[in-house]
Structures are given as structure tokens and as C-alpha cells.
Amino acid sequence: MKGIMRASAAIVIISAVLFYAVHLLESSSATTGSGSISVYNWGEYIDPEVISQFEEETGIQVVYETFASNESMMTKIEQGGTSYDVAMPSEYAIEKMKENDLLLPIDHSKLPNLENIDPYFLDLPFDPGNEYSIPYFWGTVGIAYNPTLLEEQTFESWNDLWNPALEQEVILVDSAREVIGLGLNSLGYSLNSTDLGELREATDKLKTLGPNVKAIIGDEIVEMMRREEAAVAVTWSGQAADMMWVNEDIDYVVPEEGSNLWFDNMIIPSTAGNVDGAHQFINFMLDAEVAAKNAEYVGYSSPNAAALELMDPEVTGDERFYPTEEMRDRLEVYENLGLEMLGVYNELFLEFKMDMEK
Amino acid sequence: MINRSSRPWYLAPYYIWIVLFVIAPIALVVYFSFLDLAGDFTLENYANFFSSTYFRMTLSSFWYAFLITFISVLIAYPTAYWLTKTKHKQLWLLLIIIPSWINLLLKAYAFIGIFGLYGPANQLIQFFGAGPLQILFTDFSFVFVAVYIFIPFMVLPIFNSLDKINPALIDASRDLGASQWTTFRRVIFPLAINGVKSGVQAVFIPALSLFVITRLIAGNKVITLGTAIEQQFLVTQNWGMGSTIAVFLILFMIIIMLLTGPKEKGGALNGKTK
Numbered sequence: 001m002k003g004i005m006r007a008s009a010a011i012v013i014i015s016a017v018l019f020y021a022v023h024l025l026e027s028s029s030a031t032t033g034s035g036s037i038s039v040y041n042w043g044e045y046i047d048p049e050v051i052s053q054f055e056e057e058t059g060i061q062v063v064y065e066t067f068a069s070n071e072s073m074m075t076k077i078e079q080g081g082t083s084y085d086v087a088m089p090s091e092y093a094i095e096k097m098k099e100n101d102l103l104l105p106i107d108h109s110k111l112p113n114l115e116n117i118d119p120y121f122l123d124l125p126f127d128p129g130n131e132y133s134i135p136y137f138w139g140t141v142g143i144a145y146n147p148t149l150l151e152e153q154t155f156e157s158w159n160d161l162w163n164p165a166l167e168q169e170v171i172l173v174d175s176a177r178e179v180i181g182l183g184l185n186s187l188g189y190s191l192n193s194t195d196l197g198e199l200r201e202a203t204d205k206l207k208t209l210g211p212n213v214k215a216i217i218g219d220e221i222v223e224m225m226r227r228e229e230a231a232v233a234v235t236w237s238g239q240a241a242d243m244m245w246v247n248e249d250i251d252y253v254v255p256e257e258g259s260n261l262w263f264d265n266m267i268i269p270s271t272a273g274n275v276d277g278a279h280q281f282i283n284f285m286l287d288a289e290v291a292a293k294n295a296e297y298v299g300y301s302s303p304n305a306a307a308l309e310l311m312d313p314e315v316t317g318d319e320r321f322y323p324t325e326e327m328r329d330r331l332e333v334y335e336n337l338g339l340e341m342l343g344v345y346n347e348l349f350l351e352f353k354m355d356m357e358k
Numbered sequence: 359m360i361n362r363s364s365r366p367w368y369l370a371p372y373y374i375w376i377v378l379f380v381i382a383p384i385a386l387v388v389y390f391s392f393l394d395l396a397g398d399f400t401l402e403n404y405a406n407f408f409s410s411t412y413f414r415m416t417l418s419s420f421w422y423a424f425l426i427t428f429i430s431v432l433i434a435y436p437t438a439y440w441l442t443k444t445k446h447k448q449l450w451l452l453l454i455i456i457p458s459w460i461n462l463l464l465k466a467y468a469f470i471g472i473f474g475l476y477g478p479a480n481q482l483i484q485f486f487g488a489g490p491l492q493i494l495f496t497d498f499s500f501v502f503v504a505v506y507i508f509i510p511f512m513v514l515p516i517f518n519s520l521d522k523i524n525p526a527l528i529d530a531s532r533d534l535g536a537s538q539w540t541t542f543r544r545v546i547f548p549l550a551i552n553g554v555k556s557g558v559q560a561v562f563i564p565a566l567s568l569f570v571i572t573r574l575i576a577g578n579k580v581i582t583l584g585t586a587i588e589q590q591f592l593v594t595q596n597w598g599m600g601s602t603i604a605v606f607l608i609l610f611m612i613i614i615m616l617l618t619g620p621k622e623k624g625g626a627l628n629g630k631t632k
Contacts, residue, residue, distance in 0.1 A: 069592065069593060071592055071593045071594075071595060072592045072593070074595075075591075075592060075595060168492055171577075174573065174578060176593065213579075214492075214495055214577065215494075215495040215577025215578065215579065216573075216577055216578035216579070217573060217574070217577055217578065218573070220470070220574065227474065227475075227476065228475070228476075229474050229475050229476075229494070339395050339594075339595060339596070340395060342593075342594060342595070343395065343594045343596050343599075346589060346590075346593055346594040347411070347594075350411060350415075350581065350586065350589065351411050353578050353579070353581050354411060354414060354415060354418075354581050356579065
């Protein structure tokens with residue numbers, strides 16, 4: 001009995017000491033209340049130096065967390081466990097968050113730097129008047145490939161992925177809308193198709209891609225392509241830029257049938273605890289120099305016209321990453337298809353993974 | 359039987375814990391499994407589960423879980439037997455357990471490097487004259503890594519039950535003229551069967567719902583029920599369907615527990631006499 005008492009006393013004392021230590025650490029790293037904001041962003045989607053610069057200039061501490069998909073981000077914000085002050089969802093997620101009252105309106109008078117944004121990216125159909133969202137980055141979905149590992153294959157069309165010479169060479173991004181979307185595009189259908197016949201046809205066609213598919217993975221794609229483990233990847237433009245940064249052989253192309261054009265935007269969730277700090281952060285990110293620095297680090301395309309002027313013209317003139325307006329017209333923006341259709345897309349994606357031809 | 363009213367007060371935290379963290383969550387999972395996307399009562403999720411996609415997914419989950427468990431037993435049994443014969447049992451045991459303290463994700467990422475086209479595994483193969491092989495993202499790599507992860511959980515219970523066997527019983531068997539093989543078959547194996555059963559439980563059940571390494575090591579070419587649950591909750595946001603799959607997983611686990619649960623007879627033989 002004495003032993004037990006001693007052991008329990010030890011546990012209580014150790015817990016108390018740990019608790020106190022955590023408290024000390026937290027109070028020294030983040031000044032609480034109005035002095036901190038928490039930012040919820042995609043992985044590898046900000047230059048860490050930009051965060052430090054913001055902290056230095058404003059004295060506001062940034063608590064930074066990342067997510068891997070729009071859906072998981074929404075689920076977490078909806079549950080409200082953590083009060084995020086700024087998040088960076090894509091356009092169709094913004095439509096949905098608006099429907100579910102998960103967004104706070106943005107006060108444009110607090111964002112003098114908003115004038116830096118190219119008007120092309122303002123007032124888009126998913127958020128008229130930018131009432132709830134401010135553009136962060138934009139980009140496309142396409143094919144990244146390494147010509148040195150291939151025998152003169154090119155990728156003008158999505159159908160080139162089905163080339164038998166590419167056996168076990170193609171990595172797909174683990175995301176239902178992108179993969180089913182490429183199936184739809186390869187047949188000449190819309191990315192936003194809700195026609196069950198078209199979706200079935202696209203899925204059946206994707207299954208025949210099986211022998212060429214090496215893997216269906218997430219952010220690991222970048223490392224795989226850099227190390228030349230695979231020759232071809234269906235991925236987002238920014239991930240392709242990340243690959244090229246390290247492996248100069250890699251090239252990126254948006255197939256001619258069309259593809260997805262997407263916009264990620266800064267929003268303030270309705271659970272935000274520091275709305276003023278959130279506005280300060282968004283305005284800071286819109287600053288020309290900050291946006292240029294951030295875009296150079298992240299590799300995605302910036303909607304910030306003032307920032308583009310500060311950047312290397314070789315980058316901003318690269319039509320693979322900054323397609324002209326004419327090229328953009330071929331591309332489609334994802335629409336919010338509703339939970340039910342999202343379910344259909346995901347069931348089909350699961351079916352594709354299960355039934356890929358070996 | 360202890361009278362209900364005389365149950366000691368110090369069991370209260372235990373009951374509160376069980377109700378809050380075992381019974382309530384399971385009840386919630388069952389409740390959600392009857393809801394559709396709009397939150398109305400439905401049996402559609404159960405009908406969906408018996409559609410071909412989920413049925414085949416269940417079969418393939420069972421097949422891979424079986425393979426993983428079977429190979430784990432094949433490796434763990436001799437290892438555990440050998441451990442009981444060594445001098446520094448505790449040290450060897452510790453060496454086998456230590457890898458299970460390392461985070462699963464770290465181990466998975468390490469294997470991505472090891473099995474890569476330019477990784478050490480392929481360098482070894484090339485040293486023996488064969489070309490680089492695609493090891494990562496295959497059934498082989500998936501089963502290999504899963505077995506590697508689960509081995510400690512199989513070795514431990516088998517070792518414990520083998521170690522508890524009274525050596526006098528083995529001596530007696532040999533004195534009575536039984537060969538080494540007969541001794542193993544008639545004495546050691548039946549006495550240690552409960553260890554194997556607990557090992558099977560500890561490996562088969564988690565193997566049914568593996569999902570991290572299905573993506574990282576198998577490149578999503580192996581789909582288990584765990585993958586489907588993750589996707590239903592995080593991507594599709596169809597909590598009803600996710601819960602339905604979870605209900606079936608719970609049912610499968612109960613069946614496996616019943617099948618591998620210790621029998622009364624075995625308990626007495628195991629030296630744990632009353």
C-alpha cells in the first residue's frame with residue numbers, strides 16, 4: 001500500500017511539474033489574446049520568413065497549422081475545436097463555407113494593399129465582390145514529366161497518359177476531383193459533370209489506365225519526381241514548380257482538352273478570435289514585396305500584379321505557370337457540386353482504386 | 359458473484375471511463391450509421407455496404423490481414439522460442455520491442471527510401487546482377503512493412519506463454535520417449551496456444567483497418583476498410599457511411615475475438631491453475 005501511495009504521489013508531482021512547464025513555454029512563445037493569430041494553411045504553402053517578418057513588424061505572434069485537403073479543413077473549422085483566424089481554402093470550398101455560414105465578411109477598408117491584386121482575379125463567380133475572400137495563389141492541374149526518363153513522349157493530350165510505353169511510370173495525385181476530372185477531360189466532358197453516364201464512362205476509362213499507374217499519393221509526389229523514382233505525375237502546377245526547383249529536367253504541361261483552373265483565397269472563419277489581427281495579416285500578405293517573396297518560395301502563381309513586377313521576368317513570363325488569359329479560357333473552375341455529388345465522385349474514385357487493371 | 363450493491367466505490371472511475379469512452383462512442387457510431395447526408399433516418403448505408411465495391415473491399419482487407427498475420431506467426435514463433443533459450447532474455451526482448459516505440463509515419467517514410475529505385479534494397483539486388491526492381495508500391499512492400507510493424511506484438515505474447523511452460527513437463531515428455539517433434543507438437547504447442555491466439559488478435563484486428571501505409575507504401579493500390587472510413591469522414595463528409603463501415607469492422611472484430619478467445623480447458627493446462 002505504501003508503494004502505491006508513493007507511486008501515485010510521484011505521478012501527481014510529475015504531472016504538476018509538466019503542466020507548469022507547458023504553461024511557462026506557452027506564455028513565453030505566444031502572447032495571448034489580441035497579440036496572436038492562428039493561421040490554417042495548406043502544407044508547404046508559405047515562406048516561413050514571411051511569417052517571422054510579420055511577427056517582427058506587428059508584434060502579433062502567428063500560430064501556424066496546416067491541412068491536406070479542403071474537406072478536412074472545413075470539417076475542422078465546422079467542429080470549432082480551434083479558433084483559426086485566417087485560412088486558405090479553394091474556390092468551391094468557399095462557396096460551401098458561405099452556405100454553411102462559416103465565413104466572416106472582410107472589411108476592405110482595412111486592406112489598402114488590395115489594389116495590388118490583378119482585377120482579373122477579383123469579383124469571381126464564387127464570391128462576388130470579394131465579400132468573404134481575398135486571392136492568395138492560383139494555378140492549374142497538369143502533367144509534370146521528366147523527358148530524360150522517357151523516350152520522346154510528349155503530353156499534348158490527357159490520352160497520352162494511356163501510352164503503353166508508360167507502364168508503371170505515372171503517379172496520380174490522391175484527390176477524387178482531380179483524377180475523375182482528368183478522366184472526364186480526356187473524353188471531352190466538363191470537369192463539373194453531374195451526368196452519371198459521363199462519370200461512369202470516365203471511371204471505366206480510368207480503370208484501363210491501371211497498368212501505367214505507379215501510385216496514387218499526396219505531397220510525396222514531389223520527392224518521388226525529384227529523385228526520378230517516377231517519370232510522369234498528374235499534379236498541381238505549384239507542385240510541379242517545386243519539382244523543377246530541384247530537378248531541372250522536369251517539364252510541366254496543361255493538356256489541350258482543358259483542365260482545372262483553381263484559386264486559393266484567404267478567408268476569416270466565423271470562429272475567429274482575433275478579427276483585427278486577421279485583417280492585418282491578410283493586408284500584410286498582399287504587400288507587393290511580401291507577396292513576391294512568398295510566390296518565389298512557394299512556386300505557385302501569384303494574383304498580385306504589383307508583386308509580379310518585382311519578380312524575375314523569366315518566372316512570370318513562363319506560360320506554363322502564368323498562362324495567358326486566352327489559355328485560361330480553355331480551363332474550368334471547380335463548382336461546388338454539393339455533398340451528394342461529392343459522394344458520387346468519391347465512390348467512383350474508390351472504385352477506380354479498387355478495380356484498376358493490374 | 360459479488361452482490362451489486364456491495365461493489366466497492368473505487369470502481370467508479372472505471373465505470374465512468376467505460377461508459378464515456380467505450381459505450382458512448384460505440385453507441386454514437388451505431389446511431390450515425392443510420393443517418394443519411396441530410397441527417398434523416400435511413401437503411402441505405404447498410405444496403406450500400408453490401409454493394410459490390412465494399413464487399414470486395416472487405417474481402418481484400420481480410421485477405422491482406424490474413425497474410426500479414428500468418429507471416430507474422432511464421433516469423434514470431436521461432437523467434438519467441440529461441441528467445442526463451444537465450445541467456446539475456448530481457449535484453450533481446452527489449453531489442454525486439456524498441457522499434458515499436460518509433461512513430462509509424464517515420465518508419466513508413468524510412469521504407470519509402472529503402473525500397474526506392476535508388477535505395478539500398480535495389481542496390482543490393484543490383485549487386486547480385488539483377489536490374490532495379492519496382493519494390494515500393496507493390497503488394498510485397500505493403501505486406502513486408504506491415505509484418506515488420508506488427509512483429510513485436512506477435513513475439514511478446516508468444517514469448518510470455520512459452521516462457522511460462524514448466525521445463526519439467528518437457529523433461530518428462532523426453533524421459534517418456536517422445537521425440538523432439540512430438541514433444542513440440544503434443545506438449546509445447548498446446549501449452550503456448552493462448553499466446554498465439556492473443557498475438558493473432560493483436561495483429562489481425564489492427565491489420566484489418568490499416569490506412570497510413572496503404573497510401574505511403576502501397577500507393578493506394580491496396581484499399582482496406584480503414585482507407586474507406588478515413589475517406590468517408592474527411593473527404594466525402596458522409597459520416598453515416600463511414601460509421602456503417604465502422605460498425606461492420608466492430609462486428610468482425612467481435613467475431614475474431616470469439617474465435618480466438620481462450621477456452622476454459624486451455625486455461626487450466628497453462629499452469630494458471632485455480
